[in-house]
Amino acid sequence: MKRDRLKHQLPGITNKIVAxxxxxxxxxxxxxxxxxxxxQNVVQIIEILQEVIFPGYFGKxxxxxxxxxxxxxxxLETAYELLVxxxxxxxxxxxxxxxxxxxxxxxxxxxxxxxxxxxxxEKIPDLRHAMATDVRAAYEGDPASxxxxxxxxxxxxxxxxxxxxxxxxxxxQGIPLLPRMMTEFAHSKTGIDIHPGATIGNYxxxxxxxxxxxxxxxxxxxxxxxxxxxxLGALSFPRDETGRxxxxxxxxxxxxxxxxxxxxxxxxxxxxxxxxxxxxxxxxWLTHSLPPRSKVLISEPQLVVDTLPGKEAGxxxxxxxx
Amino acid sequence: MKRDRLKHQLPGITNKIVAxxxxxxxxxxxxxxxxxxxxQNVVQIIEILQEVIFPGYFGKxxxxxxxxxxxxxxxLETAYELLVxxxxxxxxxxxxxxxxxxxxxxxxxxxxxxxxxxxxxEKIPDLRHAMATDVRAAYEGDPASxxxxxxxxxxxxxxxxxxxxxxxxxxxQGIPLLPRMMTEFAHSKTGIDIHPGATIGNYxxxxxxxxxxxxxxxxxxxxxxxxxxxxLGALSFPRDETGRxxxxxxxxxxxxxxxxxxxxxxxxxxxxxxxxxxxxxxxxWLTHSLPPRSKVLISEPQLVVDTLPGKEAGxxxxxxxx
Amino acid sequence: MKRDRLKHQLPGITNKIVAxxxxxxxxxxxxxxxxxxxxQNVVQIIEILQEVIFPGYFGKxxxxxxxxxxxxxxxLETAYELLVxxxxxxxxxxxxxxxxxxxxxxxxxxxxxxxxxxxxxEKIPDLRHAMATDVRAAYEGDPASxxxxxxxxxxxxxxxxxxxxxxxxxxxQGIPLLPRMMTEFAHSKTGIDIHPGATIGNYxxxxxxxxxxxxxxxxxxxxxxxxxxxxLGALSFPRDETGRxxxxxxxxxxxxxxxxxxxxxxxxxxxxxxxxxxxxxxxxWLTHSLPPRSKVLISEPQLVVDTLPGKEAGxxxxxxxx
Numbered sequence: 001m002k003r004d005r006l007k008h009q010l011p012g013i014t015n016k017i018v019a020x021x022x023x024x025x026x027x028x029x030x031x032x033x034x035x036x037x038x039x040q041n042v043v044q045i046i047e048i049l050q051e052v053i054f055p056g057y058f059g060k061x062x063x064x065x066x067x068x069x070x071x072x073x074x075x076l077e078t079a080y081e082l083l084v085x086x087x088x089x090x091x092x093x094x095x096x097x098x099x100x101x102x103x104x105x106x107x108x109x110x111x112x113x114x115x116x117x118x119x120x121x122e123k124i125p126d127l128r129h130a131m132a133t134d135v136r137a138a139y140e141g142d143p144a145s146x147x148x149x150x151x152x153x154x155x156x157x158x159x160x161x162x163x164x165x166x167x168x169x170x171x172x173q174g175i176p177l178l179p180r181m182m183t184e185f186a187h188s189k190t191g192i193d194i195h196p197g198a199t200i201g202n203y204x205x206x207x208x209x210x211x212x213x214x215x216x217x218x219x220x221x222x223x224x225x226x227x228x229x230x231x232l233g234a235l236s237f238p239r240d241e242t243g244r245x246x247x248x249x250x251x252x253x254x255x256x257x258x259x260x261x262x263x264x265x266x267x268x269x270x271x272x273x274x275x276x277x278x279x280x281x282x283x284x285w286l287t288h289s290l291p292p293r294s295k296v297l298i299s300e301p302q303l304v305v306d307t308l309p310g311k312e313a314g315x316x317x318x319x320x321x322x
Numbered sequence: 323m324k325r326d327r328l329k330h331q332l333p334g335i336t337n338k339i340v341a342x343x344x345x346x347x348x349x350x351x352x353x354x355x356x357x358x359x360x361x362q363n364v365v366q367i368i369e370i371l372q373e374v375i376f377p378g379y380f381g382k383x384x385x386x387x388x389x390x391x392x393x394x395x396x397x398l399e400t401a402y403e404l405l406v407x408x409x410x411x412x413x414x415x416x417x418x419x420x421x422x423x424x425x426x427x428x429x430x431x432x433x434x435x436x437x438x439x440x441x442x443x444e445k446i447p448d449l450r451h452a453m454a455t456d457v458r459a460a461y462e463g464d465p466a467s468x469x470x471x472x473x474x475x476x477x478x479x480x481x482x483x484x485x486x487x488x489x490x491x492x493x494x495q496g497i498p499l500l501p502r503m504m505t506e507f508a509h510s511k512t513g514i515d516i517h518p519g520a521t522i523g524n525y526x527x528x529x530x531x532x533x534x535x536x537x538x539x540x541x542x543x544x545x546x547x548x549x550x551x552x553x554l555g556a557l558s559f560p561r562d563e564t565g566r567x568x569x570x571x572x573x574x575x576x577x578x579x580x581x582x583x584x585x586x587x588x589x590x591x592x593x594x595x596x597x598x599x600x601x602x603x604x605x606x607w608l609t610h611s612l613p614p615r616s617k618v619l620i621s622e623p624q625l626v627v628d629t630l631p632g633k634e635a636g637x638x639x640x641x642x643x644x
Numbered sequence: 645m646k647r648d649r650l651k652h653q654l655p656g657i658t659n660k661i662v663a664x665x666x667x668x669x670x671x672x673x674x675x676x677x678x679x680x681x682x683x684q685n686v687v688q689i690i691e692i693l694q695e696v697i698f699p700g701y702f703g704k705x706x707x708x709x710x711x712x713x714x715x716x717x718x719x720l721e722t723a724y725e726l727l728v729x730x731x732x733x734x735x736x737x738x739x740x741x742x743x744x745x746x747x748x749x750x751x752x753x754x755x756x757x758x759x760x761x762x763x764x765x766e767k768i769p770d771l772r773h774a775m776a777t778d779v780r781a782a783y784e785g786d787p788a789s790x791x792x793x794x795x796x797x798x799x800x801x802x803x804x805x806x807x808x809x810x811x812x813x814x815x816x817q818g819i820p821l822l823p824r825m826m827t828e829f830a831h832s833k834t835g836i837d838i839h840p841g842a843t844i845g846n847y848x849x850x851x852x853x854x855x856x857x858x859x860x861x862x863x864x865x866x867x868x869x870x871x872x873x874x875x876l877g878a879l880s881f882p883r884d885e886t887g888r889x890x891x892x893x894x895x896x897x898x899x900x901x902x903x904x905x906x907x908x909x910x911x912x913x914x915x916x917x918x919x920x921x922x923x924x925x926x927x928x929w930l931t932h933s934l935p936p937r938s939k940v941l942i943s944e945p946q947l948v949v950d951t952l953p954g955k956e957a958g959x960x961x962x963x964x965x966x
């Protein structure tokens with residue numbers, strides 16, 4: 001099949017597209033020799049650190065207590081190389097945006113990138129400790145789980161929480177772009193959307209997870225358990241007189257220790273505090289605080305029950321195996 | 323570990339499987355020298371076009387205003403090659419299905435594929451314009467967003483809407499199979515399910531996005547904002563006397579300009595029109611129209627509030643860090 | 645950009661990390677020459693079997709009724725090789741865990757792995773039969789669907805149900821780890837979370853799918869149709885006196901033939917039976933049984949309707965295209 005008939009039209013189209021670069025209020029292009037962070041590298045960083053945090057489960061097989069040290073050493077060196085570049089790109093880009101005073105080399109950004117990378121890697125032992133509590137909470141909180149191995153291999157919340165805990169540290173260090181790129185990668189894989197700015201304690205478990213949203217200024221204690229479709233969100237957000245949203249205020253709730261929130265429940269507002277040990281039932285819609293040990297259920301909504309003739313169920317009851 | 327012990331049984335199993343090809347009412351196989359579209363190529367097309375629409379953000383780094391032209395030219399050529407093949411495969415397949423009159427070469431299908439590919443690529447400048455309005459709407463609509471860069475890199479709605487806008491053009495051109503393959507790829511990545519047949523205006527923003535469903539015949543105006551878990555769906559669909567669904571009628575709602583629909587709300591029915599500037603609250607279930615500037619909230623459902631002793635919260639309060 | 649300035653600190657960090665391996669209550673590491681299953685291989689197995697079940701749609705193109713036999717033979721051989729290794733790894737690992745009596749070769753595990761692999765592959769013809777009924781149910785149940793091709797290529801439920809049906813067979817054979825790794829891969833791709841332990845009949849269709857959860861002990865008949873966000877879950881689960889959950893009891897509902905459950909509905913409890921031909925409306929919350937042919941709708945919740953001035957819709961109505 002020859003396909004050159006219309007190729008001569010491509011240069012014209014190219015010109016029309018290139019003509020759209022550079023003169024719109026919202027630039028969708030970054031035409032500059034100084035590169036932006038690479039999503040591909042950010043994903044690779046996550047995969048390397050997952051292997052460092054769960055050695056033997058992900059990545060290289062058959063490691064023993066002798067070989068592991070060299071393997072982790074290698075992995076960290078690769079992670080270091082990648083992190084310095086991506087953090088550098090992020091810092092440099094936002095320093096240009098904010099001040100436009102960086103000269104084209106920005107040696108200072110580079111130093112910061114190295115220092116921030118080391119600072120970040122030094123946190124991994126504590127992150128492993130926190131992840132161990134999350135794995136345990138998942139195993140103990142789910143009757144279907146067969147063991148820690150299954151939890152580590154399969155449970156989407158373990159991946160989402162690991163990525164969140166990593167991204168949160170970079171967020172605390174003030175690294176731009178990377179934290180959100182990381183958590184959105186986990187969101188894409190798991191359906192669990194945790195903003196890197198949230199604060200989350202130990203023994204955190206999210207069952208199933210799809211549709212969970214945890215907003216930027218949420219605070220979550222220890223031993224908290226969420227089910228699929230739970231939203232910890234903003235009730236509304238203030239706007240300035242021009243109608244632009246005001247950023248950075250606490251807009252999301254506080255969930256104290258040992259709270260369980262069942263599937264589809266929505267808890268909204270920066271002043272909303274769910275007291276220690278409370279249980280929030282499925283589909284509950286909460287915009288105010290609860291004292292400790294509260295149990296809130298939606299009053300079983302009135303159901304309208306009818307009896308049907310066979311057909312209306314919307315399936316062809318005549319369907320026969322083929 | 324030698325593993326040949328039972329290999330001799332594989333040919334027998336192969337025969338049993340091959341015997342199931344070709345004689346069921348629903349063929350799960352396509353055994354024909356004329357290939358069907360390739361999902362892998364469809365994904366590659368999306369990635370190339372994403373790089374053309376957001377140059378410097380995705381794909382090649384360090385492009386400047388001189389090199390970009392050549393780079394885009396190359397990308398378009400690759401996209402052209404892939405699109406002609408995949409569009410050809412789609413057209414040819416459905417033309418065989420519908421008429422069974424194509425002779426085995428179908429030169430006509432090939433010409434159509436080239437013409438349709440050019441027609442599609444010519445729309446990219448307008449698509450970039452629309453995407454710029456979507457990026458702006460996301461930045462302005464989300465207090466957590468740090469800037470346009472973060473929106474372009476991280477926001478799932480930007481990817482889902484871009485893929486939808488591309489797929490919608492192919493849908494309008496009547497290309498079979500590809501549009502849905504494209505939007506379902508975005509659905510898989512983002513949890514946002516937009517049918518390529520929907521009509522969507524500028525400045526469209528979906529926050530978080532997981533669980534959003536926008537049906538085939540939905541019409542959405544400008545400046546519309548949706549949150550996670552919103553369904554714009556069919557109330558029911560007519561069936562013919564044999565019980566088969568009747569296809570193609572308007573079954574999904576119309577959402578006018580400047581409407582906001584909060585998390586988990588469901589709006590159903592082809593005759594349902596949400597008037598300009600309206601606000602639909604979280605979890606609202608709507609099957610009828612609203613006049614412009616309506617604000618609809620679910621009456622806060624009665625909650626049953628109890629006080630618990632410590633244990634029942636379903637967490638081991640005795641849990642201690644290990 | 646030279647990046648060696650801080651590299652000398654990496655060995656120290658490595659030591660700190662390695663020091664955290666091996667002495668926590670929840671081991672996050674598997675430092676043992678006998679490897680655990682590989683998620684990468686599990687994904688590859690799924691892709692090969694998808695190609696065997698839907699030849700011509702996925703994987704190799706242009707197969708005809710002559711070449712297909714050799715191609716399937718090759719694919720099965722590869723699948724066999726991979727399955728024997730992964731099943732072996734799973735069996736061996738759990739046999740070590742449970743009994744600590746396997747000697748370091750565990751020839752017995754290897755034999756079991758081969759036998760189980762053959763037993764599993766022999767089920768593929770029946771699985772194709774079941775998948776054909778699911779594809780037909782999807783086409784007949786969705787007015788937006790253009791044909792069987794589109795269903796097979798694009799519909800997330802087809803992938804999720806195929807992976808479930810494969811994983812369920814391994815689950816029935818008692819293979820550890822793999823079944824859940826498989827279904828969680830499908831969950832990640834589709835947002836549909838089906839536990840491999842569930843029992844599901846023919847003609848099963850899930851429309852859109854994101855957020856669907858089907859628990860371990862759920863039983864589903866023939867001709868059942870679910871929409872996005874449906875949960876078939878546990879009402880609560882018994883704990884022993886130490887507060888640990890008791891595993892393995894029936895905790896999830898039974899859905900009889902020809903039931904339709906609309907978006908966002910929740911059906912909970914191991915004693916809950918939804919009778920044949922029933923319809924459960926959107927957002928319904930059910931914790932008790934329904935007789936056959938029931939139709940349950942949530943009584944349309946009272947809505948509070950206001951009229952707004954223009955601004956509050958949370959969008960900048962002044963926004964103009966740029």
